[in-house]
Amino acid sequence: VVQADDVGPVTVGIVVIGNEILSGKVADTNSSFLARELRAVGADLRRVTVIPDEIEEIARTVREFSRAFETVLTSGGVGPTHDDVTVEGVAGAFGRSVVRHPEIEQALHRHFQGKANTAALKMAEIPEGAELIRGGELSFPLIKIENVYLLPGIPEICRQKFDVIKVRFARGAYHLKALYSRRGESVIAEYLHATLAKFPDLLLGSYPRLGDPEYAVKVTLESRAQAYVEEAFAHLVGILPEGTVVRTEG
Amino acid sequence: VVQADDVGPVTVGIVVIGNEILSGKVADTNSSFLARELRAVGADLRRVTVIPDEIEEIARTVREFSRAFETVLTSGGVGPTHDDVTVEGVAGAFGRSVVRHPEIEQALHRHFQGKANTAALKMAEIPEGAELIRGGELSFPLIKIENVYLLPGIPEICRQKFDVIKVRFARGAYHLKALYSRRGESVIAEYLHATLAKFPDLLLGSYPRLGDPEYAVKVTLESRAQAYVEEAFAHLVGILPEGTVVRTEG
Numbered sequence: 303v304v305q306a307d308d309v310g311p312v313t314v315g316i317v318v319i320g321n322e323i324l325s326g327k328v329a330d331t332n333s334s335f336l337a338r339e340l341r342a343v344g345a346d347l348r349r350v351t352v353i354p355d356e357i358e359e360i361a362r363t364v365r366e367f368s369r370a371f372e373t374v375l376t377s378g379g380v381g382p383t384h385d386d387v388t389v390e391g392v393a394g395a396f397g398r399s400v401v402r403h404p405e406i407e408q409a410l411h412r413h414f415q416g417k418a419n420t421a422a423l424k425m426a427e428i429p430e431g432a433e434l435i436r437g438g439e440l441s442f443p444l445i446k447i448e449n450v451y452l453l454p455g456i457p458e459i460c461r462q463k464f465d466v467i468k469v470r471f472a473r474g475a476y477h478l479k480a481l482y483s484r485r486g487e488s489v490i491a492e493y494l495h496a497t498l499a500k501f502p503d504l505l506l507g508s509y510p511r512l513g514d515p516e517y518a519v520k521v522t523l524e525s526r527a528q529a530y531v532e533e534a535f536a537h538l539v540g541i542l543p544e545g546t547v548v549r550t551e552g
Numbered sequence: 553v554v555q556a557d558d559v560g561p562v563t564v565g566i567v568v569i570g571n572e573i574l575s576g577k578v579a580d581t582n583s584s585f586l587a588r589e590l591r592a593v594g595a596d597l598r599r600v601t602v603i604p605d606e607i608e609e610i611a612r613t614v615r616e617f618s619r620a621f622e623t624v625l626t627s628g629g630v631g632p633t634h635d636d637v638t639v640e641g642v643a644g645a646f647g648r649s650v651v652r653h654p655e656i657e658q659a660l661h662r663h664f665q666g667k668a669n670t671a672a673l674k675m676a677e678i679p680e681g682a683e684l685i686r687g688g689e690l691s692f693p694l695i696k697i698e699n700v701y702l703l704p705g706i707p708e709i710c711r712q713k714f715d716v717i718k719v720r721f722a723r724g725a726y727h728l729k730a731l732y733s734r735r736g737e738s739v740i741a742e743y744l745h746a747t748l749a750k751f752p753d754l755l756l757g758s759y760p761r762l763g764d765p766e767y768a769v770k771v772t773l774e775s776r777a778q779a780y781v782e783e784a785f786a787h788l789v790g791i792l793p794e795g796t797v798v799r800t801e802g
Contacts, residue, residue, distance in 0.1 A: 321755070321757060322757050322759060323584075323587065323600075324587060324597045324598065324599075324600065325587065325591045325597070325755075325757075325774075326584065326587035326588030326589070326590070326591040326592075326597075327591075327757065327759070327772065328759065329581075329584040330584070331579075333602075334573075334576065334579040334580070337573065337574060337575065337576035338576030339576070340576070341575045341576040341577075342576075347574045347575070347576075348574065348603075348604065349574075349601065349602065349603055349604075350573075350574065350601070350602040351599065351600065351601045351602075352583075352599065352600040352601075353598075353599055354598065354599075381737055381758075381760065382737050382738045382741050383737050383740075383741045383744055383745075383758040384741065384744055384745050384748055384756065384758075385756070385757065385758060414738065418738070419738060419739070419741075419742070420742070421737070421738045421739075421741030421742060421745075422738035422741075424741075456760060456762060458762055487631055487632050487633050487671070488632045488664065488668070488669060488671045488672035489669070489671075490633075491632045491633045491634065491669075491671030491674075492669070492670070492671055494633055494634055495633075495634050495671075498634055505571070505575075506634065506635070507571060507572050507575075507577065507635065508631075508633040508634075508635060509572060509577070509578065510631065510706060512706060512708055522577065524575075
């Protein structure tokens with residue numbers, strides 16, 4: 303049995319807030335974007351949960367995630383309308399009140415050229431004691447409270463804001479190698495199992511594909527230790543029956 | 553204040569199981585498909601959670617969902633490889649053991665023409681006492697235990713299997729009307745709020761769109777009571793400032 307020489311990753315949970323996703327009107331693309339970005343910098347996304355625009359649900363879920371994971375990202379519910387209750391929910395998770403922040407209020411007045419109404423000024427509300435993060439192309443700062451970052455639901459702005467904090471999640475990237483198998487999962491399962499028995503720290507994925515003439519399964523091998531993934535990959539390719547591997551990657 | 557005349561919907565939670573989604577390799581499309589389908593038959597999807605291929609995490613999450621919602625759907629982790637541990641996790645949620653079901657075993661032997669190996673036969677495993685559901689185009693039955701249905705991760709088969717049980721979620725469909733607003737959320741928020749104050753049972757959604765020359769916000773109004781949504785829609789259109797509504801739907 304070969305152990306990987308590794309450092310612990312940042313553990314992350316994502317809370318997606320929005321009735322529009324649960325009712326099938328909008329497909330959430332922020333969580334898959336964040337999943338790819340987090341993986342690229344070596345963070346360990348442990349859970350994604352989609353919940354409705356309800357203050358109590360948000361408070362309960364954010365509190366649970368905040369205890370379970372090193373960092374929490376929320377997505378959605380930070381606009382000016384009746385269903386934007388994320389700030390209130392997150393404040394509730396930590397027993398904080400909601401206050402209006404003068405700096406954001408001023409930015410909103412500038413943005414709306416002096417015509418910011420009550421609805422617009424709602425966007426200046428933050429949980430009491432929250433930190434404001436500025437940078438990049440941001441017109442408005444990102445709100446952080448305890449270990450929770452509040453990202454907006456609109457994909458373009460969510461990406462802009464995440465870009466500013468991305469570096470905080472980097473603790474050594476993953477190395478990935480992949481192979482494409484002509485034979486199905488039932489045939490190759492025993493060889494995957496044998497490889498995992500020898501390399502227990504390997505992250506091994508098996509993704510069947512229906513109706514593709516080229517291959518039946520894509521197998522991925524990952525570790526933050528490059529030598530480990532190389533060695534495990536060589537082992538697996540060595541034990542698979544001849545003619546199984548169509549091509550490799552990485 | 554106008555109350556809607558309504559019957560309670562089926563409440564649903566979805567547990568998506570798969571490291572490949574959390575690591576950003578594969579975008580989950582099953583939950584957005586299921587969200588649309590559930591909405592179309594009037595069910596109330598309350599929560600979607602994506603968790604890793606870990607028996608304990610699956611058992612804990614499924615147990616929690618099973619208590620919180622009338623029906624639970626799981627997606628993924630039912631194939632033949634090392635990372636397919638959903639059956640074991642769901643069995644654990646209810647303190648059941650895992651047993652091999654003779655009917656599925658025979659179907660697998662036929663499918664693999666007598667060459668079903670140990671890995672393939674893993675797909676004949678079910679939580680003890682589970683119900684098998686047959687129908688439609690299904691080659692293999694769908695597994696149900698307590699209030700939990702096990703759907704596969706492969707989208708085509710997930711859809712086939714859901715089609716067989718879809719009718720169980722129908723308890724009166726939603727009626728939807730929509731309008732497209734030329735003005736932004738900050739401007740229309742007060743009119744949405746006033747409509748909701750008068751029609752508190754209305755499901756009212758507000759979806760800003762960036763950079764579209766035609767409109768700035770799509771507003772949706774929904775209820776399972778058709779007259780209620782018609783009345784609320786007429787009210788909102790009546791109070792919005794002239795020139796706000798670009799077009800309507802429904």
